[in-house]
Amino acid sequence: MEQLFQKFLKKVGTVSTKVVRDFIYQIDWKDRMIGIRGARGVGKTTLLLQYIQQQLPLDNQTLYVSLDDIYFSNNTLVELADQFVKNGGKFLILDEVHRYATWSVELKNIYDDHPSLRVAFTGSSALHLHRAKADLSRRAVMYYMPGLSFREFLHLAPQYQLNFPSVSLPEIIDNHTELCLSLTQQFKPLPAFQQYLSLGYYPYFSENEDTYHLKLIEVLNLILEIDLPHVVNINFSSINQLRKLLQILAESTPFKPNIQKLSERIGSTRNTVISYLQYLENTEILSLLYSTTKGVSAMQKPEKVYLQNPNLFFALAPDNANKGSLRETFFLSQLRPKHAVQYPKQGDFLIDGKWTAEIGGASKSKRQIKGVEDGFITADDIEIGYQNKIPLWLFGFLY
Structure with a gap:
């Protein structure tokens, strides 16, 4: 001792x-x-x-x-x-x-x-x-304990060292214009946000940004080769199938899975693919989104599949990361530590059974949430929002 x-x-x-x-x-x-x-x-x-x-x-x-x-x-x-x-x-x-x-x-x-x-x-x-x-x-x-939020990245990153308080989701929805006016007087959010999407979720970015994605790949390999086999019965062939599955997801648009096609592409069965998705969610490599109208069962297909955080795209598919996937993945990663998120009938996300969010770029219209009570647009590439159009980066201040 x-x-x-x-x-x-x-x-x-x-x-x-x-x-x-x-x-x-x-x-x-x-x-x-x-x-x-x-x-x-x-x-x-x-x-x-x-x-x-x-x-x-x-x-x-x-x-x-x-x-x-x-x-x-x-x-x-x-x-x-x-x-x-x-x-x-x-x-x-x-x-x-x-x-x-x-x-x-x-x-x-x-x-x-x-x-x-x-x-x-x-x-x-x-x-x-x-x-x-x-x-x-x-x-x-x-x-x-989740990874770093955008707010925490701004505090930890040597080039910023900005210490802002967190804000609640109702505060963001009701007061986003005032919040953004105050915050943008202290830093430029859009370039900082792009940095966060690439290398801000895990705190070891502060050790060496140049090798950050290499370390992230090493972490993924440890999960696939050591953590998973320690708990579930998978062999070397299964690990290779999991790698193929991750590569497909990293290069896809916001992914609505066709389980049969996925199983054919990686050389496995339907039920095995669903099990793989659940394993990868439990090890926090993926986030699975289920419908609001169904209870989640053991072999139920998720409505959408995301990487767990946006940094994973830059490690797995640095030249092929889909912008829509990055936006939705960021939003989901910042909401889930404190809120229940489901797949809605309209829009991209239903939060706590109340708010409906539609994610897009600066010119995103309200068409997809037309007639939806408590619906809002979450827009990338804008510093300050107006009415129910809220800047995407601001949701990085939830924790």
Whole structure:
């Protein structure tokens, strides 16, 4: 255990708290067991280490450990927790729990056996954490950490360093002209927005923008080659089919899937393609949009399929990214962390069962939402909107 403490103190000492995401303040850290899920690369590890630096004692009461550490080749998590508590431990911070086969059962035992111990843990996707629900029900309070919003990118990016408050969706809909007038006095949103679409969703853009998309491809490969096979039964041939599927989606217009044609193109069956789409959504590579008129069943075809965030287009299809897909993908990625989004009868998106959004360019007309109550146009390539035409970039201030 001494080596684990040494690794922890060395790692926590290298993390800067100059820029801390607002997400850290949305978590009630007083709960006995907290789980944080989110895609690979969104900054979960950094968040944990920043919390330790700011709030926890850096002595024998606190321990951070990643569960892919070689320590666990000869020791169990339960044994670590037991020894830690006996030596005065109070705060156990666990990273990458999905890399440890029996993590959910052992966390349940730790929760039940050590009522004085507070535990926080991270996992990389819903795919891993979904299977832990039964073990951790009524024990762990779960949080979802998305990638950076456009607002957070403006705060983190060295060339901007702008700290704006988030705004609610009703504020945007009702007061977008005033908001935009105020914001555009402080920065030029359109060029900054183009940067965000390409490389602003994952915080490691600040390390080296030139290699950002290469790192993103590496992350996708880790998900396909390590994360997925660890949880579901797929082989090398299936991984190649998943890659083909991603390439098709990255080069498509806003995609209404023909499952039969997709299955023929990648050499698979209809049900397998639907399973693939669901796997890729659970690992946060895709976002699936379902109809408002149907309940979601296991083998139901989604109405539309999107990459999870716009940066993925520039990694997978840098020369063929469809502008319409980029716009809709951005909008969906900024809305979903806080709102329910479905496929409507009219328009592109139905939000919280109330607002209908139609996405397009600066000249987008109101034809598709004519007669729709609470409908609005979300327009790209404009700085300031008018009436129910709202600039697309402004929805990047929701969180």
